[in-house]
Amino acid sequence: MTESTERNVSLALDILHQRFGDRFLTGHSIREQHGHTTTYLKNQPPDAVVMAQSAEDVTWVVQVCAEHRCPVIAFGAGSSLEGQLNAPAGGVSIDMSAMDKILKVDQNDLTVTVQPGVKRVALNEHLRDTGLFFPIDPGADASMGGMASTRASGTNAVRYGTMKDNVLSLKAVMADGREITTASRAKKTSAGYDMTRLLVGAEGTLGVITELTLKLHGLPESIVGGVCNFPDIESVCQATIQTIQYGLPIARIEMLDEVQVRACNAYSKLSLAEKPTLFVEFHGSEASTQEQSETFNEIIQEFGGSDFEWTSNTEERTKLWQARHDAYWAARALRPGCDAVVTDACVPISRLADCVEETLKDIQEHNLLAPIVGHVGDGNFHTAVLIDMDNPDAVNTAKQFAERLSLRAIAMGGTCTGEHGIGQGKKSYLRQELGDTVDFMSMIKSSLDPLNIMNPEKIF
Amino acid sequence: MTESTERNVSLALDILHQRFGDRFLTGHSIREQHGHTTTYLKNQPPDAVVMAQSAEDVTWVVQVCAEHRCPVIAFGAGSSLEGQLNAPAGGVSIDMSAMDKILKVDQNDLTVTVQPGVKRVALNEHLRDTGLFFPIDPGADASMGGMASTRASGTNAVRYGTMKDNVLSLKAVMADGREITTASRAKKTSAGYDMTRLLVGAEGTLGVITELTLKLHGLPESIVGGVCNFPDIESVCQATIQTIQYGLPIARIEMLDEVQVRACNAYSKLSLAEKPTLFVEFHGSEASTQEQSETFNEIIQEFGGSDFEWTSNTEERTKLWQARHDAYWAARALRPGCDAVVTDACVPISRLADCVEETLKDIQEHNLLAPIVGHVGDGNFHTAVLIDMDNPDAVNTAKQFAERLSLRAIAMGGTCTGEHGIGQGKKSYLRQELGDTVDFMSMIKSSLDPLNIMNPEKIF
Numbered sequence: 001m002t003e004s005t006e007r008n009v010s011l012a013l014d015i016l017h018q019r020f021g022d023r024f025l026t027g028h029s030i031r032e033q034h035g036h037t038t039t040y041l042k043n044q045p046p047d048a049v050v051m052a053q054s055a056e057d058v059t060w061v062v063q064v065c066a067e068h069r070c071p072v073i074a075f076g077a078g079s080s081l082e083g084q085l086n087a088p089a090g091g092v093s094i095d096m097s098a099m100d101k102i103l104k105v106d107q108n109d110l111t112v113t114v115q116p117g118v119k120r121v122a123l124n125e126h127l128r129d130t131g132l133f134f135p136i137d138p139g140a141d142a143s144m145g146g147m148a149s150t151r152a153s154g155t156n157a158v159r160y161g162t163m164k165d166n167v168l169s170l171k172a173v174m175a176d177g178r179e180i181t182t183a184s185r186a187k188k189t190s191a192g193y194d195m196t197r198l199l200v201g202a203e204g205t206l207g208v209i210t211e212l213t214l215k216l217h218g219l220p221e222s223i224v225g226g227v228c229n230f231p232d233i234e235s236v237c238q239a240t241i242q243t244i245q246y247g248l249p250i251a252r253i254e255m256l257d258e259v260q261v262r263a264c265n266a267y268s269k270l271s272l273a274e275k276p277t278l279f280v281e282f283h284g285s286e287a288s289t290q291e292q293s294e295t296f297n298e299i300i301q302e303f304g305g306s307d308f309e310w311t312s313n314t315e316e317r318t319k320l321w322q323a324r325h326d327a328y329w330a331a332r333a334l335r336p337g338c339d340a341v342v343t344d345a346c347v348p349i350s351r352l353a354d355c356v357e358e359t360l361k362d363i364q365e366h367n368l369l370a371p372i373v374g375h376v377g378d379g380n381f382h383t384a385v386l387i388d389m390d391n392p393d394a395v396n397t398a399k400q401f402a403e404r405l406s407l408r409a410i411a412m413g414g415t416c417t418g419e420h421g422i423g424q425g426k427k428s429y430l431r432q433e434l435g436d437t438v439d440f441m442s443m444i445k446s447s448l449d450p451l452n453i454m455n456p457e458k459i460f
Numbered sequence: 461m462t463e464s465t466e467r468n469v470s471l472a473l474d475i476l477h478q479r480f481g482d483r484f485l486t487g488h489s490i491r492e493q494h495g496h497t498t499t500y501l502k503n504q505p506p507d508a509v510v511m512a513q514s515a516e517d518v519t520w521v522v523q524v525c526a527e528h529r530c531p532v533i534a535f536g537a538g539s540s541l542e543g544q545l546n547a548p549a550g551g552v553s554i555d556m557s558a559m560d561k562i563l564k565v566d567q568n569d570l571t572v573t574v575q576p577g578v579k580r581v582a583l584n585e586h587l588r589d590t591g592l593f594f595p596i597d598p599g600a601d602a603s604m605g606g607m608a609s610t611r612a613s614g615t616n617a618v619r620y621g622t623m624k625d626n627v628l629s630l631k632a633v634m635a636d637g638r639e640i641t642t643a644s645r646a647k648k649t650s651a652g653y654d655m656t657r658l659l660v661g662a663e664g665t666l667g668v669i670t671e672l673t674l675k676l677h678g679l680p681e682s683i684v685g686g687v688c689n690f691p692d693i694e695s696v697c698q699a700t701i702q703t704i705q706y707g708l709p710i711a712r713i714e715m716l717d718e719v720q721v722r723a724c725n726a727y728s729k730l731s732l733a734e735k736p737t738l739f740v741e742f743h744g745s746e747a748s749t750q751e752q753s754e755t756f757n758e759i760i761q762e763f764g765g766s767d768f769e770w771t772s773n774t775e776e777r778t779k780l781w782q783a784r785h786d787a788y789w790a791a792r793a794l795r796p797g798c799d800a801v802v803t804d805a806c807v808p809i810s811r812l813a814d815c816v817e818e819t820l821k822d823i824q825e826h827n828l829l830a831p832i833v834g835h836v837g838d839g840n841f842h843t844a845v846l847i848d849m850d851n852p853d854a855v856n857t858a859k860q861f862a863e864r865l866s867l868r869a870i871a872m873g874g875t876c877t878g879e880h881g882i883g884q885g886k887k888s889y890l891r892q893e894l895g896d897t898v899d900f901m902s903m904i905k906s907s908l909d910p911l912n913i914m915n916p917e918k919i920f
Contacts, residue, residue, distance in 0.1 A: 108705060108810035151650040162648055164657070165625065180897040186806040186874040187838045188622055190611040190661055190881040192890050192919055193901040197624070197657035201650055218707030245568060247678030287747050346646040350568035378647045414646040421650040430652050437640040440908060441653040447907030448900060459652055 009090050012070035013048050016061060016092065023051040034075050034093040036086040040341045040387075040395055041425055046073060046087035051095050055171065055179055055210040061094055062208065063177035065453050073455050074208045076143030077119060080150055081342055082423025084203050088457045094208060096145055102126050103211070111168055111185065113213045116145025132216040135160035138419065139325050145209040150421040151201030155324065158244075158377030159251040159283065162419065164200050166215045172199055172207035175449035185213060198444075203421050204455040206448050220251075220283035224293050225317040228300055228308040229275040233257060233360055236276040237353035239303040240376045244349050248295055252281035253377040254324055257360070260331065260371035267330030268323035273307060278376075279324055281317070324373075331371045331384040339389040341398035345409035346380040346418030355412055356381060359405055366401060380418035407432065422459045430459065469550050472530035473508050476521060476552065483511040494535050494553040496546040500801045500847075500855055501885055506533060506547035511555050515631065515639055515670040521554055522668065523637035525913050533915050534668045536603030537579060540610055541802050542883025544663050548917045554668060556605055562586050563671070571628055571645065573673045576605025592676040595620035598879065599785050605669040610881040611661030615784065618704075618837030619711040619743065622879065624660050626675045632659055632667035635909035645673060658904070663881050664915040666908050680711075680743035684753055685777040688760055688768040689735040693717060693820055696736040697813035699763040700836045704809050708755055712741040713837040714784055717820065720791065720831035727790030728783035733767060738836075739784055741777070784833075791831045791844040800844040801858035805869035806878030809839045815872055816841060819865055828861060840878035867892065882919045890919065 017024045025031075031045035052058050065072045071091025078085060087093065099115035102123065106112065107130055114123065121141045123134050136147060137154035146152075148170065153162035160166065169183040182195040199206060230236040236255055243250055256264065256277045264270055278300075282292040289312075297308060311317060323330070332340050347355045356372065363370045363383070374381025385401055387394040406416035406429040416422075416429035431438050442460050446452075477484045485491075491505035512518050525532045531551025538545060547553065559575035562583065566572065567590055574583065581601045583594050596607060597614035606612075608630065613622035620626065629643040642655035659667060690696040696715055703710055716724065716737045724730055738760075742752040749772075757768060771777060783790070792800050807815045816832065823830045823843070834841025845861055847854040866876035866889040876882075876889035891898050902920050906912075 106808075106810070108701070109808040110705065111808075151654075153648055157648060161625075164654065165621075174900060178896055178899075180900060181894065182897060184870070184873055184875040184893060185808045186840075186869075186878060187809065188613055188617060188806050188835075188840055188878045189875040190877045190879050191875045191886075191893055192661070192882055192898065193904060194611075194624065194654075194657045194661055195897055195900065197654045198904075201652070201654055241568070245570065285748075285751055287751055288745075291745055291747055346648050348566075348569040348571075348645045349647065350566070380646075380648055409646075410644070413644055415644040415649040415651045417650045418646060418648045419650050422652055426651075433644060433651055434641065436638055437642060437655055438652065439638075440634060440640060440655065443907045444653060444658075444904055447903045 007069040009047055009068065009070045012064050012068035012092070015064050016048065016050055019060065020050050025049040025051070033078065034085060034095065036083045037078055038081055040339065040389060040398065041083040041086065044086035044088050046093040047090045049093045049095050051098055053098050055173065058094060058173045058208050058210050059177055059179055061092060062173050062175065065092060066175060066177055066451060069451050069453060071456050072208065072453055074145060074204045076117060076146030077141060079140035079142045080146060080423065081420045082425035084150065084421060084423040084458060086424060096143065105130060107132065109185065110216045111213050112216055113211065114144050115211060116143060116209045118144050120147070127216065131219050133219050134166070134214055135217055136163055136166055139328055144212050144214065148200050148209055148212060149202065149204050151419065153375065153419045155252045155254055155375055157375060158253055159249060160217060164197060167196055167200050167212055168215055169213040170196055170199050170209055171211035172209045174207040175451065175454050179210060201421070203423060203458050205445055205458055206454060222286045222289040222312065223281060223283055223317065224289040224310055224312045225281040225320060226293065226308060226310040227272060227277060227279055227320065228305045229273050229277045231275070231304045233276045233356055234353050235303040236278060237356055237376065239278070239300045239305055241349055241352055242299050242302070243296060244377055246295070246299065248292055250280060250292065250296070250377060251283040252279065254279040255374045255376040255381065256327070257372040259369070260327060260373045263330040263334045263371055264323045264327060267333050268326055270323055279320055327373045328384060331386065335369060335386045338386045340384040340386055341402060342382060342384045343402040343405055344380065344382045344417050344420040345405050345414060346378060347409050347412045347414030349379045351412040351414065352376060352379050355409060355414070358408055359383065362401060362404060366397060368401060370401070378418065379414065424458060427460065467529040469507055469528065469530045472524050472528035472552070475524050476508065476510055479520065480510050485509040485511070493538065494545060494555065496543045497538055498541050500799060500849060500858065501543040501546065504546035504548050506553040507550045509553045509555050511558055513558050515633065518554060518633045518668050518670050519637055519639055521552060522633050522635065525552060526635060526637055526911060529911050529913055531916050532668065532913055534605060534664045536577060536606030537601060539600035539602045540606060540883065541880045542885035544610065544881060544883040544918060546884060556603065565590060567592065569645065570676045571673050572676055573671065574604050575671060576603060576669045578604050580607070587676065591679050593679050594674055595677055596623055596626055599788055604672050604674065608660050608669055608672060609662065609664050611879065613835065613879045615712045615714055615835060617835060618713055619709060620677060624657055627656055627660050627672055628675055629673040630656055630659050630669055631671035632669045634667040635911065635914050639670060661881070663883060663918050665905055665918055666914060682746045682749040682772065683741060683743055683777065684749040684770060684772045685741040685780060686753065686768060686770040687732060687737060687739055687780065688765045689733050689737045691735070691764045693736045693816055694813050695763040696738060697816050697836065699738070699760045699765055701809055701812055702759050702762070703756060704837055706755070706759065708752055710740060710752065710756070710837060711743040712739065714739040715834045715836040715841065716787070717832040719829070720787060720833045723790040723794045723831055724783045724787060727793050728786055730783055739780060787833045788844060791846065795829060795846040798846045799849040800846055801862060802842060802844045803862040803865055804840065804842045804877050804880045805865050805874060806838060806840040807869050807872045807874030811872040811874065812836060812839050815869060815874070818868055819843065822861060822864060826857060826861060830861070838878065839874065884918060887920065
């Protein structure tokens with residue numbers, strides 16, 4: 001193949017159309033659905049969507065796109081929050097949702113090998129009878145490929161880590177069309193550069209993930225969950241800080257501010273006191289969860305925590321955590337017809353109270369409706385500013401608020417994003433956070449994708 | 461500065477000599493000591509050694525070396541095992557041992573910030589009164605910079621992870637002389653490529669680490685250790701596999717084969733039965749360690765484990781683990797005057813018994829003296845083939861054995877190195893393990909170090 005020197009998207013599209021037939025789609029609504037759909041960022045649809053069924057399909061698409069310098073954007077479940085799926089330079093969206101096979105559960109090695117379109121709920125349903133589970137649980141029912149690409153985490157990360165810690169090895173089609181395997185299946189390795197961790201969090205800018213081998217964890221013998229509330233936001237943060245500093249191996253510790261509790265009560269039919277609240281969960285043996293919950297109870301007493309209700313009843317726990325996962329929808333329901341400008345920041349745990357309190361003050365000063373909810377054990381929290389997206393002033397106000405939050409987290413030694421990624425929305429903050437380091441990231445991008453076809457205009 | 465197109469090492473040396481005066485050393489023995497000194501690999505000394513005292517010194521050296529294309533090799537404690545410190549293309553060794561300050565212990569965030577020359581024993585002594593510790597413990601008293609660079613681990617990795625998991629953020633001087641910070645101090649981040657994990661394990665080929673922020677862990681309330689032996693090597697491996705698959709949060713599980721037990725008895729004045737043996741340790745609350753040790757006891761009964769001796773006595777535990785850390789020296793003392801060809805492989809835990817048994821058969825068939833010792837909870841083990849280094853046939857036999865072990869591990873879905881790195885010794889196996897993936901590693905190397913001055917001829 002000779003190489004063209006300019007993007008020739010339409011030629012690439014013709015070739016792909018011929019190859020994929022009715023798996024090559026250009027309808028307006030399907031293209032829109034494959035651009036960004038979740039937040040305030042403008043939808044920028046790709047020129048076409050290819051429904052992939054195999055790694056060979058992906059290789060084929062990337063090779064054609066490399067030949068004609070056509071952008072390639074992998075699509076999983078469409079739940080990313082920073083514009084990762086938009087196509088500002090046009091090009092092809094490769095929809096991985098049909099690549100949803102669970103290829104091998106290896107109970108002896110506590111691993112599972114999956115195609116990238118497998119979603120987290122389906123994976124754990126499949127694992128149910130094995131006594132194992134996969135702990136990473138972003139709010140949405142995201143795909144494994146997408147979760148790896150944004151370095152996702154969720155409520156269990158405080159104990160089980162993020163995608164960075166739970167991907168053992170990947171297969172990916174790189175920009176030249178070659179499929180590579182990033183690592184062996186050994187639990188530890190010192191064999192060369194950590195290509196697994198480089199692709200995890202690369203947001204599709206270096207390659208398209210075509211297979212993942214993930215670490216699994218044993219379902220705990222005992223799971224105990226509970227809810228408690230606090231007189232104010234500082235107390236809830238301080239109780240969290242103390243829990244982490246104590247070294248309690250808590251499995252989940254989620255904060256909801258008063259507004260978010262009100263939203264969840266209404267949306268998920270709960271009847272929690274409308275106060276700053278923690279949802280917590282302990283995993284271990286019966287004796288260990290008992291011990292952990294007693295220690296936690298002692299800690300929260302110091303900070304005025306009250307109404308502590310425990311349960312090991314599965315149904316009650318499920319209802320609680322479903323409410324937590326629906327927090328985003330509950331927030332939106334607070335102002336019907338509104339949209340949400342969602343943002344995410346993460347600070348060292350010692351600065352959690354400072355960062356949340358200043359953010360709350362900011363919300364009040366600017367008269368915003370913006371519930372706060374967070375994976376506070378990791379120093380990570382989210383806000384959803386509820387606005388009318390047709391009102392440019394409101395959008396602007398919300399964006400300025402998100403910017404102040406990013407810069408506040410950075411100034412406290414934290415990051416502008418704990419788990420959503422940079423995408424289009426946070427490019428300028430990345431530079432503020434890491435300075436010249438971004439130049440070296442950019443050199444890696446240029447060397448592995450010299451034609452800039454892999455999800456261009458993201459991160460950088 | 462204008463850029464020369466060829467290496468001009470001697471000009472670089474003159475400039476560095478002028479700048480660093482008596483911190484610029486060229487004596488034969490000091491140069492030899494800064495090359496590879498630990499295994500069969502030939503010593504290839506650098507042309508000079510600079511004793512760095514600050515990141516500014518490192519920046520200065522790298523800038524001069526970049527100008528004149530002079531190789532730069534960072535030196536920590538000299539304990540690497542695959543030739544990482546050799547200077548096959550000459551150049552300057554930057555000795556980081558005087559950069560040994562512990563800059564900040566942050567008890568609130570469970571982190572410590574250190575210079576790269578800080579060694580692991582000194583770090584934990586410094587931390588003693590804080591109730592915190594740093595878990596990574598390779599056999600040698602290695603430096604933090606070196607441990608990060610080889611992605612080191614050790615006996616605690618089965619519970620606490622490796623350097624990959626315990627480095628929060630790094631500062632490094634890159635090949636163009638700029639010092640970067642790889643990440644914020646937040647526990648989680650999705651902000652761009654994972655430059656921390658890229659530098660961890662890069663063996664100094666991308667930059668010189670000048671500062672590390674490390675994760676600390678709370679000293680467990682209760683530590684219980686023990687020793688047990690088994691009728692044969694298969695039983696010890698199967699008991700280990702069962703322990704891991706059960707999900708027991710064991711802190712250490714180390715295997716010693718009969719020969720290694722004999723060596724340790726002699727060297728460390730122990731009186732263990734000369735049988736395949738496990739050294740184990742449990743961390744947790746009193747109730748939890750009790751529970752763990754009981755469960756473990758039940759597991760080993762199934763595999764004929766016996767003579768199980770427990771202790772929570774600190775002195776006895778320390779003696780045991782000191783013996784484990786001295787295993788290398790104990791092995792060498794088995795054949796006085798000999799040297800050791802050390803190698804390290806790691807396989808998925810389900811293949812541990814197969815890999816160890818085949819390796820033992822190989823040792824017997826080739827009539828080698830080669831104790832086996834391993835971090836078996838991770839599927840990782842080492843052999844030290846004891847030979848007379850002046851006998852080329854013996855060296856060849858040992859190297860062929862090491863090669864067979866690497867290929868055996870790779871064939872079982874594992875890696876040719878779990879924790880020692882590639883260096884000079886395992887370059888050919890890296891390609892066998894990861895195929896084309898090595899091309900992409902190599903592209904990263906070329907893009908971040910276009911003049912190939914950072915520890916050249918290593919990994920690739």
